[in-house]
Amino acid sequence: MARLTADVSLGALARYDAVIDVRSPGEFAEDHLPGAINLPVLDDAQRAEVGTLYVQTSKFLARRLGAALVARNIAAHLDGALGDRDGGFQPLVYCWRGGQRSTAMTTVMEQVGWPVTRLEGGYQSWRRTVAAALHDLETAPTLKLVLLDGLTGSGKTEVLARLADYGVQSLDLEGLAAHRGSLFGRTETEQPSQKLFESRLYAALSALDLSRPVVVEAEASRIGRLTVPPVLWAAMKAAPALRLSAPFEARVERVLRDYQAATEDAAVRDALLARMPSHHSRERIAQWRALSQAGDLRALATALMREHYDPAYRRASAGARDLDEITMDGGAESDLDRAAEAVAVRAAAL
Numbered sequence: 482m483a484r485l486t487a488d489v490s491l492g493a494l495a496r497y498d499a500v501i502d503v504r505s506p507g508e509f510a511e512d513h514l515p516g517a518i519n520l521p522v523l524d525d526a527q528r529a530e531v532g533t534l535y536v537q538t539s540k541f542l543a544r545r546l547g548a549a550l551v552a553r554n555i556a557a558h559l560d561g562a563l564g565d566r567d568g569g570f571q572p573l574v575y576c577w578r579g580g581q582r583s584t585a586m587t588t589v590m591e592q593v594g595w596p597v598t599r600l601e602g603g604y605q606s607w608r609r610t611v612a613a614a615l616h617d618l619e620t621a622p623t624l625k626l627v628l629l630d631g632l633t634g635s636g637k638t639e640v641l642a643r644l645a646d647y648g649v650q651s652l653d654l655e656g657l658a659a660h661r662g663s664l665f666g667r668t669e670t671e672q673p674s675q676k677l678f679e680s681r682l683y684a685a686l687s688a689l690d691l692s693r694p695v696v697v698e699a700e701a702s703r704i705g706r707l708t709v710p711p712v713l714w715a716a717m718k719a720a721p722a723l724r725l726s727a728p729f730e731a732r733v734e735r736v737l738r739d740y741q742a743a744t745e746d747a748a749v750r751d752a753l754l755a756r757m758p759s760h761h762s763r764e765r766i767a768q769w770r771a772l773s774q775a776g777d778l779r780a781l782a783t784a785l786m787r788e789h790y791d792p793a794y795r796r797a798s799a800g801a802r803d804l805d806e807i808t809m810d811g812g813a814e815s816d817l818d819r820a821a822e823a824v825a826v827r828a829a830a831l
Contacts, residue, residue, distance in 0.1 A: 483574075483584075483587035483588075483590070483591055483597050483598060483599045484596070484597070484598040484599070485598070485599055485600075485601045486573070486598050486599075486600060486601060487600070487601045487602060487606055489514065489600070489606055489607045489610050490687070491515065491684060491687045491688065494514065494515065494516065494573065497571055497572055497573040497598070498566075498570050498571045498572055499518060499570075499572045499573070500514050500515075500516055500517040500518070500572070500573045500575075501517065501518055501520050501572050501573065501574045501575070501586070502514065502517040502518065502519050502520070502521075502575060502576075502604070503520055503521060503522045503574060503575070503576050503582045503583055503585075503586045504519070504521060504576050504577055504582065504604065505521050505523060505524055505525045505527075505528050506519060506521055506524060506525055507525045508577065508604075509521070510674075510677075511674045511676055511677065512604070512608070512674060512676035512677040512679075512680055513604070513677070513680070514575065514604070514607050514680070515680065515681075515684040517575075518562070520558045520562055520563075520586070521554065522550075522551045522554050522555055522576075522582045522585055522586055523547065523550055523551060523554065523582065524554075527550050527554075530546070531543050531546055531547040531550070534546060551582070551585050555585065555586060555589050559589070559593070566595070568594055568595070569596075570595045570596075571595070571596050571597070571598070572590070572595065572597055572598070573597075573598045573599075573600055574586050574587050574590070574597060574598070574599050574600065575599065575600035575603045575604055575607075576603050576604070577603050577604050577605065578602065578603045578604075578605055579599060579600055579601050579602050579603035579605075579606070580603065583599050583600070583603060584599065587599045607680070608676065610683075611676075611679050611680055611683045612679075614683055614686070614712065615679055615682065615683060615710035615711070615712050615713065616710055616711050616712065617712070618711060618712060618715060621712040622691050623691070623716075624686075624691060624695065624712070624713065624716035625691065625692070625693065625694050625695060625831070626694070626695055626696075626697055626716050626717060626719075626720035627694050627695070627696045627697070627720060627721060627722070627723060627804070627827075627828050627831065628696075628697060628698070628699040628717060628720045628721065628722040628723070629641055629696050629697065629698050629699060629722075629723055629725065629824065630698075630699040630722040630723065630724045630725070630798060631699075631724050631725035631726065631727070632726075632727075632732060632786075632790070632791055632794050633732065633736060633786055633790040633791070633794065634727070634731070634732030634733065634734075634735040634736040634739075634786065635725040635726065635727045635732055635735075635809075636725055636727060636735060636809065636812060636816075636817055636820065637698045637699075637725055638653075638655060638661075638698065638739070639817045640725060640817055640820045640821045640824060641653060641696065641697075641698055643817060643818060643821035644696055644821055644824060644825060646821070647821055647822055647824075647825035648825065648829075649694070649696055649824065649825045649828050649829075650689050650690065650693055650694065650695045650696065651695065651696045651697065652682075652685055652686070652689070652695055652696070652697040653685075653698070654682075654697060654698060654700055654704060654709070655698065655700070655704060657678060657681045657682055657685060658672060658673070658678055658704040658705060658707045659671065659672045659673060659705075660672055660704050660705030660707070661739065661740065672705050672706060672707060673707075675707055675708065678707045679710055682710065682713065694828045694829075694831050696723075696824060696828055697717065697720075699717070699722060699798075700717070701797070702714055721804045722798075722804065723804050723805055723806075723807060723824055723827055723828075724805070724806045724807065725806075725807050725809065725820060726806055726807065726808045726809065727808075727809045727811065727812060727816075728809075728810070728811060729786070731809070731811045731812035732786065732812075733779065733782050733783055733786065734812055735812050736782050736786065737778060737779065737782055740782075747773065747774065747776070750773040750781075751770055751773055751774065754766060754769050754770050754773060755770075757769070757789070761788075761789065765788065768784070769781060769784060769785065772784060804827055805827055807820050807823045807824065807827075
């Protein structure tokens with residue numbers, strides 16, 4: 482029989498040559514273990530076909546069809562994705578609950594001669610671990626966070642990316658969420674599901690030393706369509722903030738560059754502007770849409786920052802506990818480097 486394990490720690494997962502998810506592509510896309518590859522024993526259409534046959538016609542016929550499909554798919558994986566693996570290959574295999582699909586794959590792998598391990602409880606074991614760490618306020622570890630705050634375009638993301646060079650731990654929420662955290666913040670990458678976002682977040686936190694400060698960009702409780710989990714959000718609300726300050730024109734230039742993916746399409750711009758919060762008057766939104774339709778992106782960015790983003794930021798940050806303000810002369814690389822060094826000095830003093 483295949484060996485069983487319930488250990489889903491990142492250290493344990495790293496010991497396997499491959500982590501193989503045998504669920505359907507749709508299940509895999511919603512969420513999966515870090516670094517897993519998808520070798521489905523039934524694809525989405527096949528899984529639906531077998532399920533429908535099981536419910537509507539015959540359990541026996543459904544099992545027979547399922548077995549035939551599983552056998553063909555596993556054979557295809559042996560000839561394809563697994564075709565170059567030698568006799569020492571040591572994979573971890575899982576399905577939804579650690580049941581029939583992973584058992585089918587591990588049974589064949591054992592016959593091949595590979596020392597295979599099956600994840601007891603399957604994907605649900607991983608999901609329970611992630612949910613406990615990010616949703617249970619009573620049992621979750623204490624997070625020693627420092628917020629990196631500042632007006633739109635002040636360079637928070639660029640400074641955050643430089644902190645590792647100064648020995649400072651950081652957590653890139655926008656990168657994990659594939660979104661820049663504002664109405665125009667979509668990137669060219671589709672946002673993950675909420676569960677996959679949480680899996681990425683848990684993996685990122687697991688790789689950090691939580692006894693030391695972790696710098697995270699100040700965000701709202703939602704990043705695009707994703708929600709910051711309760712444990713992290715509670716720590717963010719209680720964390721002190723370092724504020725970046727940059728000249729207005731430098732911020733406009735950065736916004737025009739960083740938000741290009743969302744602003745280069747006139748139809749996308751217009752649709753986003755139509756979704757502006759209702760506290761803005763129709764006349765003001767009409768002015769913004771007119772600038773967009775005229776293609777005057779610099780004037781549009783200037784107006785949005787003065788009339789929407791900056792006031793919204795000041796309302797949201799009222800009463801926040803500031804450690805210090807870090808002032809930049811402009812948006813050059815040297816300014817960002819100096820700001821990162823200043824953040825490192827202040828975080829080290831905590």
